[in-house]
Amino acid sequence: MLIIKGLHASIDGKEILKGIDMSVKAGEVHAIMGPNGSGKSTLSSVLAGRETFEVTAGEVNYKGMNLLEMAPEDRARNGIFLGFQYPVEIPGVSNVNFMKTAINEQRKYKNLPPLTAAEFLKLMREKMAVVEMDNSFSSRGVNVGFSGGEKKRNEIFQMAMLEPSLAILDETDSGLDVDALRIVAAGVNKLKKPDNAFIVITHYQRLLDYIIPDVVHVLYNGKIIKTAGKELALEVENKGYDWLINP
Amino acid sequence: MVKKYTYTPDIPEVFRCRVPLPETHQAFVMNGILREDVENEEGLTIVSNGDSGFVLSVAPGAHIPKNTQIIGVRDASNTEPVSFVNELNFGQNSESSILLCTHTLSMDEFNTESGINIELESNASVNIVVMQNEHNKSSHKVNFNITQKSGSYLRMNIVTLHGGAIENTINAKLTEENARCELNGIYLVDGKQEIRTSINMQHLVPRCHSSQLFKGILDNESKAFFSGKIIVSKDAQKTEAYQANHNLLLSRQAKVYAQPQLEIYADDVKCSHGATSGRLDDNALFYMRSRGIGAKEAKLLQQIAFVYDVLEKINNEQLQKRLQDLVESRLRGEFSHCSNCSLNCC
Numbered sequence: 001m002l003i004i005k006g007l008h009a010s011i012d013g014k015e016i017l018k019g020i021d022m023s024v025k026a027g028e029v030h031a032i033m034g035p036n037g038s039g040k041s042t043l044s045s046v047l048a049g050r051e052t053f054e055v056t057a058g059e060v061n062y063k064g065m066n067l068l069e070m071a072p073e074d075r076a077r078n079g080i081f082l083g084f085q086y087p088v089e090i091p092g093v094s095n096v097n098f099m100k101t102a103i104n105e106q107r108k109y110k111n112l113p114p115l116t117a118a119e120f121l122k123l124m125r126e127k128m129a130v131v132e133m134d135n136s137f138s139s140r141g142v143n144v145g146f147s148g149g150e151k152k153r154n155e156i157f158q159m160a161m162l163e164p165s166l167a168i169l170d171e172t173d174s175g176l177d178v179d180a181l182r183i184v185a186a187g188v189n190k191l192k193k194p195d196n197a198f199i200v201i202t203h204y205q206r207l208l209d210y211i212i213p214d215v216v217h218v219l220y221n222g223k224i225i226k227t228a229g230k231e232l233a234l235e236v237e238n239k240g241y242d243w244l245i246n247p
Numbered sequence: 248m249v250k251k252y253t254y255t256p257d258i259p260e261v262f263r264c265r266v267p268l269p270e271t272h273q274a275f276v277m278n279g280i281l282r283e284d285v286e287n288e289e290g291l292t293i294v295s296n297g298d299s300g301f302v303l304s305v306a307p308g309a310h311i312p313k314n315t316q317i318i319g320v321r322d323a324s325n326t327e328p329v330s331f332v333n334e335l336n337f338g339q340n341s342e343s344s345i346l347l348c349t350h351t352l353s354m355d356e357f358n359t360e361s362g363i364n365i366e367l368e369s370n371a372s373v374n375i376v377v378m379q380n381e382h383n384k385s386s387h388k389v390n391f392n393i394t395q396k397s398g399s400y401l402r403m404n405i406v407t408l409h410g411g412a413i414e415n416t417i418n419a420k421l422t423e424e425n426a427r428c429e430l431n432g433i434y435l436v437d438g439k440q441e442i443r444t445s446i447n448m449q450h451l452v453p454r455c456h457s458s459q460l461f462k463g464i465l466d467n468e469s470k471a472f473f474s475g476k477i478i479v480s481k482d483a484q485k486t487e488a489y490q491a492n493h494n495l496l497l498s499r500q501a502k503v504y505a506q507p508q509l510e511i512y513a514d515d516v517k518c519s520h521g522a523t524s525g526r527l528d529d530n531a532l533f534y535m536r537s538r539g540i541g542a543k544e545a546k547l548l549q550q551i552a553f554v555y556d557v558l559e560k561i562n563n564e565q566l567q568k569r570l571q572d573l574v575e576s577r578l579r580g581e582f583s584h585c586s587n588c589s590l591n592c593c
Contacts, residue, residue: 048537052529076539088534092552101548102538109539141552158538 001026001197002047002067002166007058009046016042018222019058024166029198031208031233034219035241040201041085043219044170047199048082049075062166076102077109079165079196083155083172090142095154098142099124099161106162127160131187148175156187163191168199173207185210205237218244271346272315276301278324279331279361291315291343300331300361303345307338307368314563316346319361321385323353332362337371337399344374344563351381360388367399369423374562375403378570381410383438388414395455397423404561405432406570407442408577414443421448421455432461433554435577436469436501446475448490450483453513459490462554464578465501474506477520481512488516494524495553497546550578 007020016039024030034040046053047060049072060067067075090098103123104114115123124138131153143151152172159167169188173181188198188211200211208216208230216232217224218241226232226244236244274293275282281301285293290309296302305311321329337343351357367373381387387410395401407413419428434442448457463471477488494503505522527549535545554574561567 048533050533071542072533072536073539073541073545076537082537084534084537088528088530090531090534090549090552092555093548098535098538098548101544102535102540105541105544106539162538 001063003061005059005061007043007046007060008056009042009053010056011042011053015056016053016222017046020219020222020224022217022224022227024197024199026165026197027194028214029192029200029211031211031213031216031230032199032201032219033203033216033233033236036203038219039222040219041170044082044168044199044201047075047168048072048080073105074109076162076164077106081159081162081164081167083152083159083167083169085170085172085174087143087146087151087155089144089146091144093142094139095142096124096138099158102158103161123161127157130160130190131157132183133157149177149180152176152184153180153187156184160187160191163196165196166199167191167196168201170201171203172200173202173204181207182210205233208233220245270313272313274301274315274317276317276319276333278321279319279329279359285315289313290338290341293317296332296334299329300333302334302336304336305338305341305343305371305373307341309338309341309343311341311343314344314346314566316348319347319349321349321351321353321355321357321359321381323355326355326357328358328360330360332364335363335365335375337365337367337373339368340370341368342372344376346376346378346566348378349381349387351385354382354384357381357385357387359386360390362390362392365391365393365401365403367393367395367401367426369396370398371396372400373402375401376561376563376566376570377403377405377415378573379405379407379410379413380573381413383409383411383440385410386412386414389416391415391417391419393417393419393428395419395421395423395426395428398425399423400427400429402429402560402562403431404557405430405434405444406558406574407432407434407436408573409435410440410442412441412443414445416443416445416447418447419449419457421450421457422452424452424454427456429457429560430459430461431557431560433557433574434461434463434471435554435574436463436471437466438469439467440469441471442469443472444474445472446490448475448477448488450477450479450486450488452480453483454485455483456487457489459492460557460560461492462494462557463492463503464495464497464550464553465503466497468498468500470501471503472506473504473522474508475520476508476510477518479509479511479513479516479518483513484515486513486516486518488518490520492522493553494522495550496524496526497550547575547578551575 002024004022009017218226274285279299281295289311290306293303473492475490479486503524507520507522532545
């Protein structure tokens with residue numbers, strides 16, 4: 001589904017990603033771990049199409065398409081979803097309106113008619129239940145006045161609404177208490193299907209107790225320095241990153 | 248059955264204003280001249296103010312929940328500069344809602360200057376919405392003079408959708424205690440349009456409350472001027488007065504000149520003022536795009552969100568919805584489509 005080859009990216013002339021290679025198949029869950037500043041969030045931003053980063057070398061093939069040439073909205077419409085580490089507040093745009101616009105823009109792209117109000121509300125109720133979100137959220141401004149945990153739940157809710165093929169969750173566990181963590185993880189597990197894939201970026205093993213990865217990558221200084229099975233996450237938890245960085 | 252227009256000769260055929268709501272009292276003012284007097288059993292009258300302009304009176308104690316809409320139209324039948332004065336008098340303890348619209352129906356270079364004198368007797372409660380929608384060659388100066396007596400409440404929302412050169416000057420005098428005056432506005436300008444807003448809020452006595460919230464979106468080479476002054480007299484203790492002006496600039500050539508001013512001669516008051524100008528938030532745009540919302544739509548959503556809190560202050564929900572739709576279609580650029588048909592009605 002996703003093949004990344006020799007990806008280099010920089011911001012303001014400073015190179016952050018220094019040659020990333022990885023590939024993700026449908027049905028897989030990949031975890032990316034690594035110390036602060038290793039380039040984890042940059043990788044997720046580049047995959048989602050954030051324009052502040054400049055891709056200086058390498059290629060990314062997604063479902064046979066050249067991902068790097070696509071606008072962020074077209075990536076989303078083709079099934080890429082980024083769960084933000086810091087979800088953005090948009091005062092004045094209600095959650096309902098935001099999601100309705102997003103869903104219908106995506107449907108328009110696929111030549112499908114917009115959802116009727118009734119269909120949309122049904123879908124919304126259904127997906128809010130997935131993350132145990134209160135109905136009162138729907139009329140509030142996007143993420144406005146939400147607690148850290150509520151914002152992350154809202155990300156998972158949006159993911160549930162949009163049903164992406166490839167979801168990239170950027171430190172979705174940061175700032176979550178155990179209960180919220182469990183809800184978020186359960187949401188992800190409910191959405192897992194043979195035809196979609198997840199890239200879960202995290203600092204800690206904790207989230208991986210709930211979302212079991214097939215592959216774990218350790219990212220350091222803009223490069224993947226180790227790739228292994230789920231046991232790698234436990235090793236990192238016990239021994240830290242030092243043994244990988246200075247072998 | 249409710250008649251949609253109280254005055255019908257030829258105007259409705261050309262004038263398809265989307266603003267009128269069902270059960271709205273309506274009056275037309277053509278090139279400054281009131282077409283037909285209005286008198287209704289609820290206590291509202293509209294009559295000519297001499298040769299031009301009108302006098303609207305709401306009787307003391309009258310409660311008129313329905314909107315009264317006065318549609319000011321300029322058309323080709325008089326292309327000379329026109330100037331007139333309207334009087335709006337609200338009696339003691341009355342309650343009413345007024346919608347004042349201005350439109351241009353032909354592409355002539357109109358020059359209009361209108362005075363709108365608004366007087367609220369004690370405990371009168373009034374909601375006024377002003378909707379300005381004129382073409383690019385139209386210039387319109389409106390001078391609002393507001394006087395408020397004790398316990399009266401005025402909320403005025405000015406929605407400037409379109410117009411070549413629009414100038415709104417508001418002089419408000421709070422002359423008796425416990426008067427509350429709330430002025431809000433939205434201006435949307437593009438091309439070479441210019442909008443000027445000057446406000447002079449005078450707190451002459453203690454314990455009055457005023458607030459101002461004006462927001463503008465500027466595109467292309469448009470210009471906006473905002474000059475707002477709050478004057479608190481020496482004896483006007485316990486005054487609360489607030490003012491805010493925020494601008495969203497969509498192009499590098501658009502310019503905004505903001506002059507917020509406070510003149511305070513009393514020492515026990517709560518006052519604040521502030522002005523900002525900014526551009527669209529890149530983070531929010533990326534967030535929306537990452538959900539599949541196209542760049543254009545994402546920008547539009549952000550613009551609508553920017554003025555949302557001002558529109559929210561329109562008390563009549565139905566009217567609020569209509570104006571939201573109008574603002575949205577204006578921001579989508581749909582107004583320019585029909586500038587050639589000169590109706591400017593969409």
